Amino acid sequence: NAGVTQTPKFQVLKTGQSMTLQCAQDMNHNSMYWYRQDPGMGLRLIYYSASEGTTDKGEVPNGYNVSRLNKREFSLRLESAAPSQTSVYFCASRSSGASGGGTGELFFGEGSRLTVL
Amino acid sequence: AQRVTQPEKLLSVFKGAPVELKCNYSYSGSPELFWYVQYSRQRLQLLLRHISRESIKGFTADLNKGETSFHLKKPFAQEEDSAMYYCALRVRDNFNKFYFGSGTKLNVKP
Numbered sequence: 001n002a003g004v005t006q007t008p009k010f011q012v013l014k015t016g017q018s019m020t021l022q023c024a025q026d027m028n029h030n031s032m033y034w035y036r037q038d039p040g041m042g043l044r045l046i047y048y049s050a051s052e053g054t055t056d057k058g059e060v061p062n063g064y065n066v067s068r069l070n071k072r073e074f075s076l077r078l079e080s081a082a083p084s085q086t087s088v089y090f091c092a093s094r095s096s097g098a099s100g101g102g103t104g105e106l107f108f109g110e111g112s113r114l115t116v117l
Numbered sequence: 118a119q120r121v122t123q124p125e126k127l128l129s130v131f132k133g134a135p136v137e138l139k140c141n142y143s144y145s146g147s148p149e150l151f152w153y154v155q156y157s158r159q160r161l162q163l164l165l166r167h168i169s170r171e172s173i174k175g176f177t178a179d180l181n182k183g184e185t186s187f188h189l190k191k192p193f194a195q196e197e198d199s200a201m202y203y204c205a206l207r208v209r210d211n212f213n214k215f216y217f218g219s220g221t222k223l224n225v226k227p
Contacts, residue, residue, distance in 0.1 A: 004160075031213060040126065042203060042219035043161075050212045058214070090161065094213060104207065105151065106215055108161040 002026055006091050006109035013081045013116045021076040021112050023091030031094040032074040033058075033106065034066065036087040043090065049074055081116045088113050119144045121206050123218035130194050131226050138189040138221045140178075140204030149207040150180055150187040151215075156200045164189075164202070174198070194225045 004025045013019055025032065030051045035043040035058075045058030049068040063085060065077045074093075078085060092106040120143045130136050142148060152164040165173045167180040167187060178189045187204060204218040 033215070035217075040219055042121075042123075043217040045214060045216075048212065048214065056212065092161075092215075094215075104149070104213070105163045105166065106153075106161075106205075110160045 004091055004093055004107050004109040006089075006112050008112060009110065010113050011115070013078075013114065015082060015116060017081050018077065018079050019081065019114075020078075021089055021091070021114075022073070023075060023109060024073045025091075025093040025107070026072065027093060027095065027107065028071070029093035029095055029107075030071070032068065033092045033094070034064075034074070034076045035090045035092065036060065037090060037111070038087050046076065046089075078114075081114075083116045086114060086116045119206055119208055119214075119216045121204050121216050121218040123202075123204055123221050125221045126219070127222045127224065129224040129226060132196055133193050136191050136194045136198070136223065136225075138202050138204075138223065140187045140189065140218060142185050142187065142204075142206045144185075144206055144208065146208070148180070148182075148185075148187075149209065150178070151205040151207065152176070152178055152187075152189050153203045153205055153217075154200050155203070161203065194223075196225045196227055199223055199225045 007022045033048045034046040047066040049055045052071045089112045091109040122141045150167040154164045155161045203220045206216045
């Protein structure tokens with residue numbers, strides 16, 4: 001049981017390049033999230049998906065797009081990378097609450113460290 | 118608006134000393150609070166939830182609605198407790214979004 005898997009773990013881009021961060025979970029969770037982690041700012045929500053086929057903006061969506069490909073996969077795309085997008089990106093999925101037999105907690109991937117030069 | 122504040126960026130204590138990591142939140146609804154921990158080179162993982170009212174690895178946290186706080190405490194810190202700690206607020210009526218504080222790095226010295 002792998003949990004939440006993110007790829008790649010590390011990536012260096014030049015300003016203006018594009019890339020996609022991949023995320024997959026095997027826990028049959030409905031909700032998935034993308035966060036960025038920056039020193040002194042904690043985790044900030046970029047986009048989330050409450051269920052398959054739906055996505056919505058979080059706190060810092062500018063410069064990003066997402067795709068909820070199916071229940072398992074939720075990808076994050078940078079169309080034209082900027083140095084301000086240098087960060088560590090975390091994907092997470094959420095178990096159902098008590099009524100669904102779960103704890104409602106978030107499960108995180110290992111993170112993807114992105115550097116934009 | 119929802120907000121989670123962790124006032125301390127870094128907290129250094131000696132092994133065996135008590136530790137308290139502060140967390141305050143602002144939310145007009147019924148809050149659900151969590152503490153997540155990130156050990157060096159590991160992914161974020163849940164430490165404890167206020168709903169379960171449990172003690173994990175000797176840590177406890179009590180939700181104080183009057184003071185809008187959810188401070189994390191441990192009576193005797195261990196070196197293996199050194200990690201980054203994040204307080205998080207789950208907002209059920211907003212698509213279950215989680216709002217995180219900026220984190221506190223706990224350094225337990227031998």
